[in-house]
Amino acid sequence: MLKIRPAQQYDKDDVLKFCVNTFDWGDYIDQVWNSWYSDPNGRLIIAEYKSEEYTKQLNAGRQSSTIVAVSHVHLCPNRKMIWLEGIRIRSDYRRRHVATELIKKMLEYGIEQDAKESAAIVSANNVPSQILMQRNGFVKISKWNYFSGHKTQNGLSTNGYKVRVANLGDINGIFKYLKSSEIFKLSGESYVDMWRWYPLDPTTLHHLITNKIVLVAENVDSSIIGVVIVNKDDGEQFQILYLDANANQLSVLKHLVIYAINLDYLKIKEHERLQIFSPQVPFVHSVMKYIGINQCEEFLLYKRKI
Numbered sequence: 001m002l003k004i005r006p007a008q009q010y011d012k013d014d015v016l017k018f019c020v021n022t023f024d025w026g027d028y029i030d031q032v033w034n035s036w037y038s039d040p041n042g043r044l045i046i047a048e049y050k051s052e053e054y055t056k057q058l059n060a061g062r063q064s065s066t067i068v069a070v071s072h073v074h075l076c077p078n079r080k081m082i083w084l085e086g087i088r089i090r091s092d093y094r095r096r097h098v099a100t101e102l103i104k105k106m107l108e109y110g111i112e113q114d115a116k117e118s119a120a121i122v123s124a125n126n127v128p129s130q131i132l133m134q135r136n137g138f139v140k141i142s143k144w145n146y147f148s149g150h151k152t153q154n155g156l157s158t159n160g161y162k163v164r165v166a167n168l169g170d171i172n173g174i175f176k177y178l179k180s181s182e183i184f185k186l187s188g189e190s191y192v193d194m195w196r197w198y199p200l201d202p203t204t205l206h207h208l209i210t211n212k213i214v215l216v217a218e219n220v221d222s223s224i225i226g227v228v229i230v231n232k233d234d235g236e237q238f239q240i241l242y243l244d245a246n247a248n249q250l251s252v253l254k255h256l257v258i259y260a261i262n263l264d265y266l267k268i269k270e271h272e273r274l275q276i277f278s279p280q281v282p283f284v285h286s287v288m289k290y291i292g293i294n295q296c297e298e299f300l301l302y303k304r305k306i
Contacts, residue, residue: 001051002098004105007037007044007070014067015046018090029070029086036086042074043109047089047098068093073106075113076198077207082110082306083196084120087129103136110306118306121197124298138302141188144197145284147276149293151238151261161225161252163259166214170224171205174216177224183244187279188301191229191242197301200242215260217245217252226252230260240276243284253287261291 007015012033019029036044047069071087084106089098110118122129124143166174178184178200190197191204198204208214208229217226226245232238240260245252261274274293278284288294 001049002068002096002101003048003050003065004045004101005048007046009037011046011067011070012037015070015088018068019070019088022088027088029088032072032086036072039072039074042072043106044070044072045102045105046070047102049093066090069098069102071099071102071106073109074196075110075115076196078199078201078203079113080115081117081119081199082106082113082115083198084118085196099132100136103132107306115306117303119197119301119303121195121299121301124300130300133302136304138304140300141303142186142190142301143280144187144192144299144301145276145278145280146297146299147274147278147284147288147293148295148297149274149288149291151272151274152292161255162218163215163226163255164218165212165263166209166216166227168206168209170214170216171202171209173224174205174214174227175202177227178244181244181246183279183281186281187242187244188303190301192239192277193231193241213241215256215263217256225249226256228256228260230263237273237275239274240278243276243278250283250286253283254290257287257291 016030016033019027021027036042046067048065049068050065068090069088072085074083074085076083084103087099087102107118120133120138122133188197189200191200205214213230215228215230216224219225226249227242228240228244229242230238230240238261240257243253243256245256257276276288276293280298285296288296
C-alpha cells in the first residue's frame with residue numbers, strides 16, 4: 001500500500017539514502033532538504049510504502065514501512081503558479097506509478113492554494129521524465145540553455161552600445177521590447193530564479209528593477225534593443241537569469257553579457273563561477289564562446305493548467 005504524506009524531519013536520513021547518484025556529479029537534495037522542509041510557501045512530500053504485512057505487524061505492536069520517494073512543490077511569488085521539483089524515486093520502486101502519485105499530490109496542493117498553473121523543468125537528456133510529464137498532461141513550453149564556467153577575461157570591451165542598469169521609468173519600454181521579441185516568446189515569457197522558471201510579468205519586472213538586477217542596451221535613439229536579468233546567489237555565484245537581444249544583433253548580446261559580468265556593485269572576481277540561463281537560440285553559443293564558456297546543458301520547461 002502506497003501512502004503520500006507531508007515529509008517529517010525524521011524522514012530525512014531514509015530519503016537521502018536513495019538521493020545519492022541521481023546525476024553524474026551526485027545530487028542536491030541533501031543541500032535543500034531543510035529549506036524545502038521549512039518552506040512557508042511549499043510542501044515537501046514523501047511516498048511511503050507499507051507492505052501487506054504492515055497490518056499484521058501493526059496489530060502486533062510493530063510498524064514497518066519504507067520511504068520510497070520524495071518531491072517538493074513551491075507556490076510561486078505571483079501565487080498563480082506552482083513549481084514541481086526534486087522528484088526522486090528509490091530505484092527498486094520505479095515503474096510503479098509512484099511519481100504520478102507524487103504529481104497528483106503536488107497538484108492538489110496547487111488547488112488548495114488557488115493556483116491556476118503548474119510548471120517543472122526536465123533535462124533534455126532525461127527521456128523518462130519527459131514521458132512522465134507528458135503522461136500527466138504537461139506540455140513543453142520552451143527549451144533553455146544553461147551555461148557554466150568562470151570569469152577569465154577582464155579586458156573584454158563594451159564599446160559600441162550604451163548598456164546601463166534599468167530604472168522604474170523603463171518598465172513600459174522594456175515590456176514593449178519583450179512583447180515584440182522572438183526570444184521572449186521562445187522563453188515561455190519566463191525567467192529563472194534559483195532553478196525555478198517564473199512568469200516575467202510587469203509586477204515581477206518592477207520588483208527586479210527595484211533590486212537593480214535588470215540591465216538594458218539602448219540604440220542611439222534611446223530605444224531598448226536588449227535586456228538581461230542578473231543575480232548573485234547566496235553561494236556568491238554570478239548568474240544571468242534571462243538574456244535577450246534581437247536575433248540579428250549578436251554584438252548587442254555580447255555587450256550585455258560583458259557589461260553584466262563587469263558590474264562594479266556585483267564585485268565579480270577573476271575565476272569566479274558564472275551561471276548563465278538563456279532561451280535556446282543559436283547565436284547565444286557564439287557569445288558564450290567569446291567570453292570563454294563552452295560547457296552547456298539543455299533543459300525543457302513544461303507547464304499545465306490545474
